[in-house]
Amino acid sequence: MSFFPRRILLATDGSREAGLAARAAAELAGKTGSALHLVYVLPTALHPPYPHFFQRERLESEMGKLREEARGFLERQRERLEAEGANVEEAHLREGRADEEIVRLAEEIGAGLIVVGSRGLTGLRRALMGSVSDSVVRHAHCPVLVVREDGG
Template identity: 55%
Template sequence: MRDPSDKIAARILLATDDSEEARYATHKAVELAGKLGSELHVIYVGDSALHIGDMGAVALDPQVEEQAQKKLDEESRRLLDEQVRKIEAAGGTVAQSYLRMGGRADSIVRLAEEIDAGMVVMGSRGQGGIRRALMGSVADGVARHAHCPVLVVRGDGPAALFPARIVLAIDGSEEARAATETAQTLAAGTSSEIHVVHAGFTAHLPYTQPYMAENIESFAKQAEKEAREFLEGRVEEIKTKTGLPVHSHLRRGDPSGEIVELAEEVNANLVVIGSRGLGGIRRSLMGGVSDSVVRHAHCPVLVVRDAGAEDGD
């Protein structure tokens, strides 16, 4: 087990509601906290009386608003306390619980910063209707803006995370470097194996003669050679640092599809991916790619930002 002072292991923030997806996320957070010796913090974000349902802000009489908000506060507190009891009944220990009202993604991101969380864990979906979902814009918003890695859990994933087969998606970006460091920490702390995938590499064709068949084949071979050298170099670095089994996978084609497919082929327990990557001709592991992997992978996905990245880069 790694020293709990390690940044990732120090403090895990679980964002929960009472949905099925959040229950799966709770199991993963408890397991991870136990494996890494982490403090487990829990946040429940309830509704604001001014934003009940999906119709945006509504105008209420001040007295009616106060009474409605009081009821929402009480119900939210009850649900938070219920989640804490379930965690403790499952053998977990909650260091502290937090109730916030309104602005789910913002509330989760702000609290993660306040407590200096090493990771946020949340379900990919949540309650619909009056209780706004922990899905889509909320999970995406937290993954894009949290200062720390965000583990998004699906309800139909593997029963246990660790020891794991971790699929680590890389390119040459700083975000991928950060994802690599995170995957190394998790693997070392849980005796897991890592499958490193570099997907979607592209040949750089010269502008003056882009359609000459013989040149296209030559450039494609050179691109594959460079991609393989890059991949094997990263694999050797990870082997040296962790001393754990590390496997390399070079895949041509759409990055998100190849990553998801590989995760299924190796029966991965976890995918680790950077939230951004290289732009330009080299395809990036950002935006659409990481979002697509989160939505389609059969297992939990850990989205990692570079700590030095600015929002909107």
């Protein structure tokens, strides 16, 4: 039995911190021979309940465009990671609450490690909103690496 995970799940949102997390995950995957899975979560807050057909039709059209953009984003992320030497086994597009979908996917694929970037929320904003990384740490079934930008 190896200490190193066979599968690493990298959660990304395109932020600077997520970019740092991607570099860390790629390096870890490369050095340990772990397969890397990539996930981006499209928020369901974009699904307000519209009662009229026209509004639902328009919303579905917009969501279709957002899904296509998200798939393109994931593909670009995959290409970057593979250029850094990581073996990207699969890129996943999910919809919902980011923290819940990350934890759920990690369980589904049997991830041994989740890598996320920290948004660095502080003070009142963090108290009111919490953060995706905090929630993933609290609910994940496996270790979580939260990558922060060096403040020094």
